[in-house]
Structure formats: structure tokens, C-alpha cells
């Protein structure tokens with residue numbers, strides 16, 4: 001036996017009201033912005049701005065505050081995240097440093113350069129040097145900034161080296177070789193007898209096919 005339960009007056013009283021809320025959450029014009037820390041700003045058509053805290057499931061709108069319902073702003077934030085248009089909690093939007101495609105990156109790393117799938121480099125990727133047009137093979141992708149890595153015994157860093165000065169000093173350093181005599185092994189390219197050159201990452205343009 002199930003017992004009938006009283007519905008609190010503050011909750012939507014019918015299925016149809018719930019449906020109307022869902023429709024409004026999906027169709028009304030709202031602009032959502034990820035602020036970090038699971039906080040989102042929602043701007044409505046009438047330029048009202050509300051703060052949604054997804055962790056606490058709270059919204060600053062009167063509907064939420066006084067009626068204790070899951071308002072259309074909270075729903076809209078959840079929909080936009082589910083459909084991939086808004087950064088989930090813990091992430092913020094950032095542009096690919098090469099093509100500008102929007103990516104959702106860990107919020108603590110938002111100020112670092114980011115790269116989309118097409119422009120990420122990994123050992124074994126073939127690249128073109130934008131300065132010389134040479135084709136190279138990537139053997140190492142580091143987390144170190146170009147202005148923090150020295151070149152041999154010279155006074156230059158990768159960032160201050162004359163042909164690298166037009167690139168972002170915060171670029172990560174990539175090690176690459178001229179691949180004429182690289183042999184491929186099961187564990188990837190084997191360039192040990194070759195000299196590895198250090199480049200700021202955006203100086204190297206990924207080639208889609210090994211030429």
C-alpha cells in the first residue's frame with residue numbers, strides 16, 4: 001500500500017506547470033557565463049542577471065528564493081552543460097592558441113596556453129617550422145615555458161632566441177628532430193643519435209599526414 005502524500009504548497013502543483021518550466025528553461029533567450037567555482041551568471045532577455053551556484057543548487061532569482069523551486073536559470077545552466085555549450089563545474093572556457101576553437105579547461109590552468117585536438121602535439125607528430133618551412137618530427141612535449149628553458153650554454157632562452165622572439169614566452173617547449181634518418185620502433189621514433197632542437201610550441205604547425 002502506498003500512502004498519499006501531501007504536496008507542499010510551495011512546489012509546482014501539477015505536471016503541466018513542471019512542463020512549462022522545462023520549456024521556458026530550454027527556449028527563453030538567456031546568456032550563460034561560467035565564472036568558475038561552479039558559479040554561473042545567467043542574463044535574461046530583460047537583462048536581469050542572476051547567479052547560479054550549481055554545487056549548492058541555488059539561484060539568486062526571486063522564483064528560487066521565495067518559492068523554493070528549481071528555477072529555469074538552474075535548469076538552463078544544467079542543459080547548456082549537458083549539451084556541451086557551457087563549461088562544467090571546475091572548468092572554464094579558453095581558446096585554442098592556434099585556431100581559437102573554444103575548449104573547456106581546468107579553471108586553475110585557464111591562463112596557460114591550450115590546444116585543441118587538431119593542434120595538440122605529441123611525440124611522433126610531424127610538424128612544419130613556420131620560420132624555415134622545414135619538416136620536423138616531435139620527440140618531446142614539455143610543460144616548461146619557453147622563457148624558462150635555456151639553449152645549450154648560450155645566454156638565450158628558447159623565448160629570447162632571435163628567431164623565436166615573435167612567439168609567446170609562455171609557450172611550452174617542444175623538442176623536435178629533423179627526421180631524415182629516424183627509425184620507427186614499437187615504442188615510437190628512435191632519434192637518439194640525432195640532435196633535438198627546442199622550439200616554442202606555436203612555431204611548429206602540425207602536419208596532418210606524414211609527408
Ligand SMILES: [Zn+2]
Pocket residue numbers: 050059060061062063064071072073074
Ligand atoms: Zn533562478
Ligand SMILES: [Zn+2]
Pocket residue numbers: 096097098099100101115116117118119
Ligand atoms: Zn586548434
